[in-house]
Amino acid sequence: MLLSCDMVVEGVHFRREWYREAPELLGRKALAVNISDIASMGGRPRFCLVTLGADPGVPVEFLRRVYAGLVDLAGEWGVSLVGGDTVSLQGQGGGLLLDVFITGEVEPGRALLRSGAKPGDLIAVTGDFGLARAGLELLELPPEAGEGHIPGADRTAAIGRQLEPPVRLRESAALAALGPDGIHALSDTSDGLATQVHLICEASGVGALVHGDQVPVSPVTAQVARALSDDPLSWALFGGEDYELIAAIPPQHWGRAAAAVAAAGGGTALTAVGRFTAGRSIELQGAFGSKSPLAFGGWDHFSKASRALRHLAPGGSE
Amino acid sequence: MLLSCDMVVEGVHFRREWYREAPELLGRKALAVNISDIASMGGRPRFCLVTLGADPGVPVEFLRRVYAGLVDLAGEWGVSLVGGDTVSLQGQGGGLLLDVFITGEVEPGRALLRSGAKPGDLIAVTGDFGLARAGLELLELPPEAGEGHIPGADRTAAIGRQLEPPVRLRESAALAALGPDGIHALSDTSDGLATQVHLICEASGVGALVHGDQVPVSPVTAQVARALSDDPLSWALFGGEDYELIAAIPPQHWGRAAAAVAAAGGGTALTAVGRFTAGRSIELQGAFGSKSPLAFGGWDHFSKASRALRHLAPGGSE
Numbered sequence: 001m002l003l004s005c006d007m008v009v010e011g012v013h014f015r016r017e018w019y020r021e022a023p024e025l026l027g028r029k030a031l032a033v034n035i036s037d038i039a040s041m042g043g044r045p046r047f048c049l050v051t052l053g054a055d056p057g058v059p060v061e062f063l064r065r066v067y068a069g070l071v072d073l074a075g076e077w078g079v080s081l082v083g084g085d086t087v088s089l090q091g092q093g094g095g096l097l098l099d100v101f102i103t104g105e106v107e108p109g110r111a112l113l114r115s116g117a118k119p120g121d122l123i124a125v126t127g128d129f130g131l132a133r134a135g136l137e138l139l140e141l142p143p144e145a146g147e148g149h150i151p152g153a154d155r156t157a158a159i160g161r162q163l164e165p166p167v168r169l170r171e172s173a174a175l176a177a178l179g180p181d182g183i184h185a186l187s188d189t190s191d192g193l194a195t196q197v198h199l200i201c202e203a204s205g206v207g208a209l210v211h212g213d214q215v216p217v218s219p220v221t222a223q224v225a226r227a228l229s230d231d232p233l234s235w236a237l238f239g240g241e242d243y244e245l246i247a248a249i250p251p252q253h254w255g256r257a258a259a260a261v262a263a264a265g266g267g268t269a270l271t272a273v274g275r276f277t278a279g280r281s282i283e284l285q286g287a288f289g290s291k292s293p294l295a296f297g298g299w300d301h302f303s304k305a306s307r308a309l310r311h312l313a314p315g316g317s318e
Numbered sequence: 319m320l321l322s323c324d325m326v327v328e329g330v331h332f333r334r335e336w337y338r339e340a341p342e343l344l345g346r347k348a349l350a351v352n353i354s355d356i357a358s359m360g361g362r363p364r365f366c367l368v369t370l371g372a373d374p375g376v377p378v379e380f381l382r383r384v385y386a387g388l389v390d391l392a393g394e395w396g397v398s399l400v401g402g403d404t405v406s407l408q409g410q411g412g413g414l415l416l417d418v419f420i421t422g423e424v425e426p427g428r429a430l431l432r433s434g435a436k437p438g439d440l441i442a443v444t445g446d447f448g449l450a451r452a453g454l455e456l457l458e459l460p461p462e463a464g465e466g467h468i469p470g471a472d473r474t475a476a477i478g479r480q481l482e483p484p485v486r487l488r489e490s491a492a493l494a495a496l497g498p499d500g501i502h503a504l505s506d507t508s509d510g511l512a513t514q515v516h517l518i519c520e521a522s523g524v525g526a527l528v529h530g531d532q533v534p535v536s537p538v539t540a541q542v543a544r545a546l547s548d549d550p551l552s553w554a555l556f557g558g559e560d561y562e563l564i565a566a567i568p569p570q571h572w573g574r575a576a577a578a579v580a581a582a583g584g585g586t587a588l589t590a591v592g593r594f595t596a597g598r599s600i601e602l603q604g605a606f607g608s609k610s611p612l613a614f615g616g617w618d619h620f621s622k623a624s625r626a627l628r629h630l631a632p633g634g635s636e
Contacts, residue, residue, distance in 0.1 A: 005367045049323045051417050099369050101419035
């Protein structure tokens, strides 16, 4: 049995106005970040409970639509919403929070952990990185700042990734099916790709070399970063909230792993971004071969004085 | 498998200054209300997760002691704390919240529900009622109000009951062991005795007659109520946060049930306070035989204009 919980809090993880048009997405996100915790161990989500705290100023219709979105996503992935708690936050400074508890199943002894990576394993990731951060940057842009010339479709894609994370259950199941020889470690990247590399290295007693130019960054992310005069690789490495998977794959099983993820039906590729290494150094290799220590950390590195929101990605502990 | 969650929120369920001397008690309460949810179904608690939200103004030492109290109570009752989430509530109006998620076990088909009460069953309760409310009244007394002459030991007992609820796992196990013939329904009374009678009646399709003079009220509760010119029976029926058990016991099994609870070792008696009845009326019989409808509800009936705290008992949903 797997158990996890993650809370999303207004003003910390999101602003309510982001979800004014589609409150359902907030419910979907609150559950998706929890499903990601189960996917990160190669499990199947089963049951969830939801604690909803809201001040009386939050319209009931908004809450109803948040719940509806959560219930929809639960149905899409076979998760049963079996209960919860509701609390009035009157007198609390108000706001809205959703704390989701989720249970999952995995065959005994087959849960995938951070601690199994071995020197020589490829660092494999699903999907691409930095787009959720691009969406956050756009959502949090001060009104007086210019966005440059970002096409509407790119804007929508970036903000959509921030508002609703992907669910990588199919990819997780495909990777878990490789068996203990084919995959040594698995986690998700909710706290940022760089942070997760560090956590796997720490748990496994290995080092890592990440090739910056192999980290998958979508053209949209690059476009938004350019428009905002920011660095897409920094967003990809440290931005957080990507909710992609990261795995340690022995090189001789790489072909099988990539094929399994491609065949999983989620339309998501597996990309090797480096290797776990003997020793303890965790390094980033630049485009011209230069190596530098890969920083540990997410948002705090990039917080801007102009941004009132101190954004902490949910999903950090299980 | 049983799953439940309950959140306690500063300013809604407690004030932080109540726990200044003993933050451990807050951690114990956050877990105890969840254990009560498992006890209310005749189950054994197994694992818990804790989401802690706190603004940066809450001292780390306070949080450490809250956790320590929770871990202590978990150890006392064989519950394993296996994870959780932490969230900074900066910018949120601050404060402190603890959301506990708990799993429990019960033999398949043996979970005790609210829905099994039958006409003629005795309404049986553990312990006594109203003391937690007495404690809340004392904690929330405006400084200018006099307390009358309440002995210090009584004050301590009442406040202690408010700050840390009892754990009725032994009594729950003893009642569950009576088997489906010996006990028809079980719940806890976190939301108030009257409310729970209503909920059992609704779930079971029965009525009830509660004898006011049979509701167990401790001498301390009566003393505090007198000193504050309030009604101890109202506190007992509607005060909430007693975290006692309420059961539907067929009369022919009463002796066995009372003996089982007495033998459970918790020092807690089982008291019959009335009967479930055919029909749908839910009534309170006064000391002189007069009957009146038993109100549904807890705090809102008794909220006082002078009380800023809108107190909602945790433990209401599972």
